[in-house]
Amino acid sequence: MQFKTIFEPFRIKMVEPLSVTTEAQRKDFLKQAHYNPFLLKSDQVLIDFLTDSGTSAMSQNQWAGMMAGDESYAGARSWTKFEKVVHELTGMPYILPTHQGRAAERILYSHLGGEGKYFISNTHFDTTRANIEFSGALAYDIPILEAKDFSAHHPFKGNMDVIKLKGLIHELGAANISGVILTVTNNSGGGQPVSMQNAREVSKVCHENKILFILDMCRIAENAYFIHDREKGFEGKTYKEIAQEMCSFADAAIMSAKKDGLVNMGGFLSLRNKELSDACTQLLIITEGYSTYGGLSGRDMEAIAIGLEEVFDPAYLQYRIRSTTYLGEALYKKGVPLIYPIGGHAVYIDAKGFYPNIPVDHYPGQALVCELYTTGGIRCVEVGSVMFGKYDEHGKLIPAPMELVRLAIPRRVYTQSHIDFVIEVFDEVIKAKTSARGLRITHEPHFLRHFTAQFELI
Numbered sequence: 157m158q159f160k161t162i163f164e165p166f167r168i169k170m171v172e173p174l175s176v177t178t179e180a181q182r183k184d185f186l187k188q189a190h191y192n193p194f195l196l197k198s199d200q201v202l203i204d205f206l207t208d209s210g211t212s213a214m215s216q217n218q219w220a221g222m223m224a225g226d227e228s229y230a231g232a233r234s235w236t237k238f239e240k241v242v243h244e245l246t247g248m249p250y251i252l253p254t255h256q257g258r259a260a261e262r263i264l265y266s267h268l269g270g271e272g273k274y275f276i277s278n279t280h281f282d283t284t285r286a287n288i289e290f291s292g293a294l295a296y297d298i299p300i301l302e303a304k305d306f307s308a309h310h311p312f313k314g315n316m317d318v319i320k321l322k323g324l325i326h327e328l329g330a331a332n333i334s335g336v337i338l339t340v341t342n343n344s345g346g347g348q349p350v351s352m353q354n355a356r357e358v359s360k361v362c363h364e365n366k367i368l369f370i371l372d373m374c375r376i377a378e379n380a381y382f383i384h385d386r387e388k389g390f391e392g393k394t395y396k397e398i399a400q401e402m403c404s405f406a407d408a409a410i411m412s413a414k415k416d417g418l419v420n421m422g423g424f425l426s427l428r429n430k431e432l433s434d435a436c437t438q439l440l441i442i443t444e445g446y447s448t449y450g451g452l453s454g455r456d457m458e459a460i461a462i463g464l465e466e467v468f469d470p471a472y473l474q475y476r477i478r479s480t481t482y483l484g485e486a487l488y489k490k491g492v493p494l495i496y497p498i499g500g501h502a503v504y505i506d507a508k509g510f511y512p513n514i515p516v517d518h519y520p521g522q523a524l525v526c527e528l529y530t531t532g533g534i535r536c537v538e539v540g541s542v543m544f545g546k547y548d549e550h551g552k553l554i555p556a557p558m559e560l561v562r563l564a565i566p567r568r569v570y571t572q573s574h575i576d577f578v579i580e581v582f583d584e585v586i587k588a589k590t591s592a593r594g595l596r597i598t599h600e601p602h603f604l605r606h607f608t609a610q611f612e613l614i
């Protein structure tokens with residue numbers, strides 16, 4: 157019997173108070189933050205949906221594990237435990253601990269990349285692309301066609317286009333392609349899942365062409381939930397078995413443990429090939445730390461080892477994905493345009509569709525972000541022309557292809573009533589739709605402007 161009420165499969169024994177503020181205060185805070193929520197203080201925020209990365213609540217077992225963390229420089233107990241859990245999950249013999257996902261990316265892609273090299277992915281996450289391009293290599297995104305259509309009902313919109321993959325290999329030459337990266341779930345593509353069949357096919361094409369197949373497995377447990385739920389033949393498997401099977405196709409895996417590792421910091425690189433591992437271990441020791449701790453303290457490795465087990469608990473995963481879906485479906489029913497079906501870790505709203513009255517060069521996504529904050533103290537992020545927009549030679553905005561707003565949901569942090577509150581805030585924001593105002597940028601840095609840009613209301 158599946159009950160309708162989604163309840164948290166945990167109870168609370170330590171609380172972190174939220175700062176309850178008034179709308180007048182929030183208007184003032186937002187003005188002081190130049191209408192950029194990245195410049196707000198966390199104490200000014202009620203519900204923080206800025207990111208699901210590193211914002212998880214740890215369990216009592218993880219906290220207990222921290223106390224038992226072994227801080228020996230080499231061969232620590234905590235390392236043995238961490239290595240065993242990661243090895244069991246990925247099935248790969250060489251495990252390199254790093255302080256977060258992008259450190260693993262820097263090590264692998266600086267070694268494999270360089271001028272004249274190419275990488276292909278369903279969608280490169282921004283740090284992935286940045287590490288690849290920084291090495292001088294080029295990055296191609298080839299999601300399936302349905303991924304670009306907000307409302308296309310495809311169960312695995314995170315899939316890679318295998319026909320395009322074959323075409324690119326033919327065009328660029330297999331020897332020039334340093335790696336094919338499958339990101340599960342596809343974060344930059346709306347947190348959409350990748351099917352087992354797609355992973356199997358991509359792996360087959362890579363291996364026929366002797367190309368390294370890399371799995372970016374930040375959200376592999378959430379992806380396993382969707383496979384169990386939607387892909388034929390996986391109903392009887394455990395979430396962990398599904399994740400293990402997906403890893404079995406890959407030659408290398410990268411993980412930011414700040415996502416499905418259920419911790420606040422950490423990551424790893426996992427490899428099958430000894431020569432590649434030797435080369436990466438050298439970089440690891442030069443830039444992160446010795447091979448049995450990398451960028452992590454013993455207590456961090458304990459917490460990750462425990463988190464990677466807890467994340468596959470069916471009660472947890474069901475609560476996690478149903479809760480994200482619940483928020484998305486409720487907004488969908490109210491007519492809020494969004495990426496559908498709802499992904500694993502976040503709800504992505506189409507701000508251009510929500511505010512047709514605000515032109516793209518007045519940043520409709522940023523306008524919605526500001527409205528959600530002033531109305532309900534909800535902090536989220538624009539993923540549109542503020543983040544990815546460029547200027548032409550006359551200084552005119554070249555907008556991003558989509559104007560999205562992402563509500564990313566931290567793991568085990570908010571309860572169902574917090575989610576209900578967010579839905580209620582949307583009612584007010586919908587009512588005030590026609591009076592919402594766009595914004596103008598008054599100050600911006602050269603790179604990654606969304607973090608520090610300043611705005612004023614139009």
Ligand SMILES: *Cc1c(COP(=O)(O)O)cnc(C)c1O
Nearest residue numbers: 256257258281283343374412414
């Ligand atoms: C977060 C993330 C990364 C980078 O990990 P960090 O721990 O933030 O450095 C890489 N790939 C994907 C898909 C991610 O979501």
